[in-house]
Amino acid sequence: MTAPTMRLRKAARIILVGAPGVGKGTQTERMLARYPQLSSISSGDLLRDNVRQRTPLGIQADSIMRTGGLVPDTMILRLIRNALTTRGWLIPQEGVQPFTVNSVSTSFTSPDEHLTVPPLHSENRSQEFSFSNSPDASFILDGFPRTTSQALQLASLIPINMVIHIHTPTSIILDRICNRWIHPSSGRVYNTTFNAPRVDGKDDVTGEKLIQRDDDKPEVWRARLQGFEENSAPLLRHYEEKGVLWRVQGDSSDEITPKIFEEFGRRFGA
Template sequence: MSTMRLRKAARIILVGAPGVGKGTQTERMLKRFPQLDSISSGDLLRDNVRQKTPLGMQADSIMKTGGLVPDSMILRLIRNALTTRGWLIPKEGVQPFTVNTLSTSFTPPTSPDEFLTVPPLHAQATSDLEFDFSDAPEASFILDGFPRTTSQALQLASLIPINMVIHIHTPTSIILDRICNRWIHPKSGRVYNTTFNAPKVEGKDDMTGEELIQRDDDKPEVWQARLKSFEENSAPLLNHYEERGVLWRVEGNSSDEITPKIFEEFGKRFGA
């Protein structure tokens, strides 16, 4: 695959239902556009927990008590990743919180509610977090895992502007056909699909003849519920970005059909 240079920073979010292939498209975009990087909020969280940074220790304590990591913490992880790379530059007089800010005062909480007193994202400066951001091609990224709601999108916008949101759409029937016809040989992990990669003998592993199983989370009723939940929850977020003129929708029945469309549009907007 030939690569393409960028002429300016691309700050991208991919939105799509479970099973639509967001990971595949991200991987292909990173290969096609080498200046593009991937920033995963989940990976940042796991890295900080593993490295036992003060912020990671806080997040770990919350999760161990069954709580959800608050948006302010995720934003702080993203902000730290961007400033570390030099893509966000605090303006004069702004002292940003980092993953190490609370190192001298951190005490593990007894309940998630205790973190309501953690300084919110906007509490550090009356200027509402004034940052300069790099528009250099090397400051291009795909943000994975955040935002998922309009509220999160507004918080992110106060940090750095997203300039393209790609809504990947594949018909529900195609996703269900792709996922719900998947059968697995549990001992080896071999995967079959009755639509395009069926076993030689129905319900049997090709190599051992042993029974194939369908995982509970691959069953049609589970995926119907997941897809319905995504449609309901993503609609406000998509409307938010459409109102701001950065939403672009792409449709296709497979990743191979969708990829060239993304490459073409992305190249028009950001290619050198």
């Protein structure tokens, strides 16, 4: 779907929330194309970049992941804070030492999280940081927050001003995902609903047997979708109480995109 590019009149700080398979990545790509002032900030990409560049924070994260541990929220927040301050969208107040992925802090040590970081408290945000409201300081944050606790910690850095909850009925997601079959040696993907092979169960090119991945089976996806609903409910309630939650529903990305463009343009468009 192509559309003319549009300008923003103020900073948009966006989070997309939606079940696996709902098309968040597609909507992000389309929003970035529609509004060139928007940037995507992915917590996963930030983490991988720091591990690859062997920054002190990346070395710590790599050590945790290699032992099977989860990267703590404080570490992800520090990555996000560094990305925002580097771009000039989050500005430390005069006299506040900005912490980067290369800096060392002794103000707070959490032995459980293997990380030394400055404390973050939402009531101190206005004292420690100011943030840009320029349209060029607009972003979609991907991968964080996933819990209410993470949302509160993020608010200690910068306020989110729109949370888009994308909803597609479970039956549609299951039909989209669980009818997916692949040719293992080439990676070719088929879907029996809208992109079926010419011969049932056979690859169009080689005639070899198609397989369904274990994680594409209906029982696996039903469990994933149920888990998402349970885990995301408190986060969605939190943002609804903050007055920034907006819900959109549709059976396909092409149905959902125009609705997002309309509402997003109403809130932030020039």
